Amino acid sequence: MAWLAVAVVVLPGAALALALGRRLDAACAVVASVTVGMVAMIVWFALADLVGIRWSATSLLVPAVVAIVVLSIRRAAIVPITREGGGWLAAALALAVAHAWILSRIPAFGWDFRYIWGLKARVFAAAGGHAWGWLAWPPNTFAHPTYPPLWPDLLAIGPMLGASAGQTAAAWNAVLVVALAAACWTASAGAPPPLRFAAAIVGALAPVIFTRTVQHSGYAEPLLAVLAAAALAWLAALGEGKGPVAPLAVVTVALALAKNEGLALAVAVAVAALLSVRGHSKFAVPGAVALTAGWWLASLAAHRVSDQHLNLDPIRAVGRVAAMPGAVASSASAEVIVLGIAWVAALFALRGPALRGVRTALTLFAVAVIAAYATSTDGLAWQLGVTLSRVLAAPLPGVVALAIGASWRRGPTEQEPA
Amino acid sequence: MVLARRLAAVVAAALAIALGVHGVATQTSARREPTVAQILRPLAGAPIPGGTVVQLLPPSGPSDPNRGTWLMEAAWQRRDLRWQLAEPGERCVPTTSFCVVVGEASEASGWRVAARLVNVTILRRVE
Numbered sequence: 001m002a003w004l005a006v007a008v009v010v011l012p013g014a015a016l017a018l019a020l021g022r023r024l025d026a027a028c029a030v031v032a033s034v035t036v037g038m039v040a041m042i043v044w045f046a047l048a049d050l051v052g053i054r055w056s057a058t059s060l061l062v063p064a065v066v067a068i069v070v071l072s073i074r075r076a077a078i079v080p081i082t083r084e085g086g087g088w089l090a091a092a093l094a095l096a097v098a099h100a101w102i103l104s105r106i107p108a109f110g111w112d113f114r115y116i117w118g119l120k121a122r123v124f125a126a127a128g129g130h131a132w133g134w135l136a137w138p139p140n141t142f143a144h145p146t147y148p149p150l151w152p153d154l155l156a157i158g159p160m161l162g163a164s165a166g167q168t169a170a171a172w173n174a175v176l177v178v179a180l181a182a183a184c185w186t187a188s189a190g191a192p193p194p195l196r197f198a199a200a201i202v203g204a205l206a207p208v209i210f211t212r213t214v215q216h217s218g219y220a221e222p223l224l225a226v227l228a229a230a231a232l233a234w235l236a237a238l239g240e241g242k243g244p245v246a247p248l249a250v251v252t253v254a255l256a257l258a259k260n261e262g263l264a265l266a267v268a269v270a271v272a273a274l275l276s277v278r279g280h281s282k283f284a285v286p287g288a289v290a291l292t293a294g295w296w297l298a299s300l301a302a303h304r305v306s307d308q309h310l311n312l313d314p315i316r317a318v319g320r321v322a323a324m325p326g327a328v329a330s331s332a333s334a335e336v337i338v339l340g341i342a343w344v345a346a347l348f349a350l351r352g353p354a355l356r357g358v359r360t361a362l363t364l365f366a367v368a369v370i371a372a373y374a375t376s377t378d379g380l381a382w383q384l385g386v387t388l389s390r391v392l393a394a395p396l397p398g399v400v401a402l403a404i405g406a407s408w409r410r411g412p413t414e415q416e417p418a
Numbered sequence: 419m420v421l422a423r424r425l426a427a428v429v430a431a432a433l434a435i436a437l438g439v440h441g442v443a444t445q446t447s448a449r450r451e452p453t454v455a456q457i458l459r460p461l462a463g464a465p466i467p468g469g470t471v472v473q474l475l476p477p478s479g480p481s482d483p484n485r486g487t488w489l490m491e492a493a494w495q496r497r498d499l500r501w502q503l504a505e506p507g508e509r510c511v512p513t514t515s516f517c518v519v520v521g522e523a524s525e526a527s528g529w530r531v532a533a534r535l536v537n538v539t540i541l542r543r544v545e
Contacts, residue, residue, distance in 0.1 A: 115490040123497045139502045142490050198431050205438030345430035349423040400430045407423040
């Protein structure tokens, strides 16, 4: 039943992507199926909440029905999936599938899964909606009720169909690791196939976020990693004047609802798109993010759901920012050090005018992350110790893949003299 | 410069892959459950109607930094209830109809024992 919970999202997503897409290679098709399916389901959940329809096993079929209708209307517009990538892509996806098989075998059991993501999923499934009363109950602030809801919403589908939230998280992790490999392949466009294979392997074996320990199992970072890689890849493509804005708008809707870091990155990508896209379509991504974030924040305000994990005292925040380098140095594990070096190396490779938007987005994202640490009520050293590796690891596969693509792809201003 | 960028990209990829392989190779395959889960599991069958506000009196003192874990686990076991930790002072106060005491508890003023389960006692306020 856990796989069925994933299928009711991904299959309608695949149908919608085929019907509405312009040109898809196999890697793009995988990423589009997952992201479009997630957006279709969360839009349906939001509408059901608004009009008072209870989420149920039957109502989960609504996105599938919509997909069938769209597919039948646009049957003539369906484009075949191209065979770009060939054996290298197939080999990378095969390795990702092997990792997926390992991930799918053990239900999620991490602390934050049990007391945040999985708990909310079970509550939402039982309530048949976002359970605003439960979220607004003050003692439940431990479950971070204001966190964007995409991950618990996806996990809630499992219990609605008879699977546990832990089994559903394991099945989703299996799909997400394959999607991340595909997103990294897409992000490395321009590099020779063996290097794109390496980029996809970075996704298939993404460090930290898929680790099955109580500090990681069932957390939302794999979801964030896939959406971040897809968003940055499409933002880079827009910087080169390739492709329409619509796919990026769709991805940022999902990204804005995947953790607070996802919301921060979605806003950063929206600002970058606003600065780098020309014409009226420049407003598509900021509009999508504003609508999505606006819906979630307005829903929280309407139901008096608040979080007590922020302290906005500016003097205290400045003090925490000043203390951050020392706290990072004292709490950094070997894992964080390696991640940090990988980030520095990848950022060094992210040059060129086409990637100005990506660099803008990553800079704004870094500012948002520092602001989050500065205003948190948790102890700085403790918080950095338990979160910094995840914060660094989630966007890293997409950034590394972009770095590979960017350093082999040559723009007109970067040609070496003959 | 082009060569340096390519080298940097390859180094970044190699480090990420190495860390990923290390993670796959060293992660545990054993599923672990917190100790509080084993203690509070009987709550799943506790005779308390859904939607009820329930006080939880953990065995640890009010200064215990892990006190919140008891609340979180109670919410996991019975997500249909509105849990709150008992006020510091280590006794059930008459603000709710039910109070769950972790461990043995005897009837106190204003409360009667509604059920004794393994590890937990359910107290119901006397109307």
